[in-house]
Amino acid sequence: MRMSLVVSALVLIVAVSASGHAAAPPPQIPATFTNLQVLPKDIARPDLVNGMRSFALGLGVRCEHCHVGEGNDLSKFDFASDARPAKLVARKMMKMAAAINGDLLKGVGEPATTPKVTCYTCHRGAKTPLTAAPAGGGI
């Protein structure tokens, strides 16, 4: 169970990082990570950073929405801290997306092109996704 969660989390982050942004990680981001609870502890730094960029783009936020720090100088950030509530929600969201991608979409589409959900699938660039259709929409 634990193992399959880790594997699906890796699939999630590889899927999100494959969707764009090949830029090299900025040097201010630490070389080692000390508080990974969902991602594999030995994840390559470019994969982690690309995944984080996808989180930020998916929700239309900056790193500081989930991480303790301010502004553009990422060397002053405490990325390992869990003090920002959004980071804790994001871990739950990662597990949710990994569960959906791991099993629940099996049989949708051809095996080679089974769709994957990403943060963007629901959030569409917003912190809070819409959870109800607009009044009177559709008909």
Ligand code: HEC
């Ligand atoms: C939507 C929330 C969210 C956003 C936005 C976000 N992160 Fe993260 N970040 C997380 C979560 C959750 C973890 C921990 C993942 C885990 O436990 O496996 C994490 C972990 C990290 C870590 C590893 C810290 C450690 O030592 O354990 C780094 C470095 C990091 N993020 C950098 C960034 C950067 C740089 C940005 C902006 C480009 C960013 N993050 C944007 C949620 C976010």
Ligand code: HEC
């Ligand atoms: C299946 C749809 C879905 C997916 C996929 C999804 N989310 Fe969410 N997310 C939601 C919903 C629904 C809420 C709650 C909105 C509300 O509070 O009304 C939410 C809330 C959040 C919040 C709290 C909002 C805030 O104000 O900080 C964070 C953080 C978050 N999601 C991060 C993520 C990240 C990171 C991913 C990708 C790993 C992700 N979500 C993928 C549906 C989704």
